[in-house]
Amino acid sequence: MDDFNREALAIEIDLNLPSQRVVRVLERVVAWRGYHAKLRMDNGPEFISITLASWAEDHGITLEFIKPGKPTQNSYIERFNRTYRDEILNMYVFRTLNEMRELTDSWVTEYNEERPHDALNDLTPWEYLTKHKQAETSNYGCN
Numbered sequence: 001m002d003d004f005n006r007e008a009l010a011i012e013i014d015l016n017l018p019s020q021r022v023v024r025v026l027e028r029v030v031a032w033r034g035y036h037a038k039l040r041m042d043n044g045p046e047f048i049s050i051t052l053a054s055w056a057e058d059h060g061i062t063l064e065f066i067k068p069g070k071p072t073q074n075s076y077i078e079r080f081n082r083t084y085r086d087e088i089l090n091m092y093v094f095r096t097l098n099e100m101r102e103l104t105d106s107w108v109t110e111y112n113e114e115r116p117h118d119a120l121n122d123l124t125p126w127e128y129l130t131k132h133k134q135a136e137t138s139n140y141g142c143n
Contacts, residue, residue, distance in 0.1 A: 007125035019049035038062040
């Protein structure tokens, strides 16, 4: 999740998510959003791995870990996780992982493109990002 515009950047679904898989997902995000300066995460084994630490170091990314037992230090993602759990995970009985992935992909599209967010002045995450980029471009005179 992008803290700036509350955009869901990726939801990876599988029976387990080793650190190599986390890096692959991050590379997919980087391909269309670029590298971020910092990533904030909890202390799950997939995040505290040497694999992720090496990848972050290679790309000049700071890894910021929340304190164990302090989910409020990552409140945007905790709120997002609750919404996803309430609207997808608790609403369906999934027969396959592919079914879950398809429903999740549709939900993420709706979340990013169609659903206004109070915290974003009733804009969708993509509208908010677009508005900010337009303002940034006009402020710096870029074409």
